[in-house]
Structure formats: structure tokens, C-alpha cells
Amino acid sequence: MSPSPDLSRVLxxxxxxxxxxxxxxxxxxxxxxxxxxxxxxxxVVSVIVPCVAGVHMLLDSFEPIHGVLLYEGEDIDPSLYDADVAGVLSSEQL
Structure with a gap:
């Protein structure tokens, strides 16, 4: 019987x-x-990340990660990722 493959390197x-x-x-x-x-x-293996405090400290244990799927939900405030917000319309202007 052959040894099972290390799926973290296969998938x-x-x-x-x-x-x-x-x-x-x-x-x-x-x-x-x-x-x-x-x-x-x-x-592809889905790794579901819940919206809970402290989950970011666990993400290293899921490496390697080959992609991220962001869907639905609320918009992310650009100030959280140091985006240049010059020229961006506010919700009141839309």
C-alpha cells in the first residue's frame, strides 16, 4: 500500500x-x-474564514493560499487599507 499524498501540496x-x-x-x-x-x-479546497475577532492570527496555518474569494457583503472602507480616496464619490453624491 502506497503512502497517502500530502494534500496540502496537491490541492x-x-x-x-x-x-x-x-x-x-x-x-x-x-x-x-x-x-x-x-x-x-x-x-479547489474552500477555506471558509468567519467574520470573528482574532481570526487573522490563524491565517498563517492555512498556507499556502492560492486565492481569495470575496463576494457579497458590505463595501470595505478605503481608509482601512490606506487607499487614495481623492476623487471617490460619497454615498450622498451618488
Whole structure:
């Protein structure tokens, strides 16, 4: 019997940041079935990252990461990633 392969070196991994909603006064983190089916259909392992405090300290344990899927959800404030916001329209101007 041959040894099983190290799947972390065989399969590509994609981080998927979960969406968050409130149900019965509790947060629910989820990823839609469509997106999971899409990723799995390409033969890629989905690594679902919940929207909880401290999760960023665990991300190194998932390396190597070959991609990130950001879908749905709220817009990310450009000030959080030092973006140049000159010329960007505010929601009031749209």
C-alpha cells in the first residue's frame, strides 16, 4: 500500500470570507452553496474564514493560499487599507 499524498501540496486552497447576518439576536456566518459548488467544481479546497475577532492570527496555518474569494457583503472602507480616496464619490453624491 502506497503512502497517502500530502494534500496540502496537491490541492489548491482558496480563502472565502463568510457573510454575516443576524438571526434570533445572534450572528450567523455563512457562505452560499453556489460559491462553494463553484470552487469545488474547479477542484479547489474552500477555506471558509468567519467574520470573528482574532481570526487573522490563524491565517498563517492555512498556507499556502492560492486565492481569495470575496463576494457579497458590505463595501470595505478605503481608509482601512490606506487607499487614495481623492476623487471617490460619497454615498450622498451618488
Amino acid at each position: 489548491s486552497r482558496v480563502l472565502i470570507v463568510s457573510s454575516r447576518t443576524v438571526r434570533k439576536n445572534k450572528f450567523i456566518d455563512f457562505v452560499g452553496e453556489y460559491h462553494l459548488d463553484l470552487i469545488v467544481g474547479y477542484g
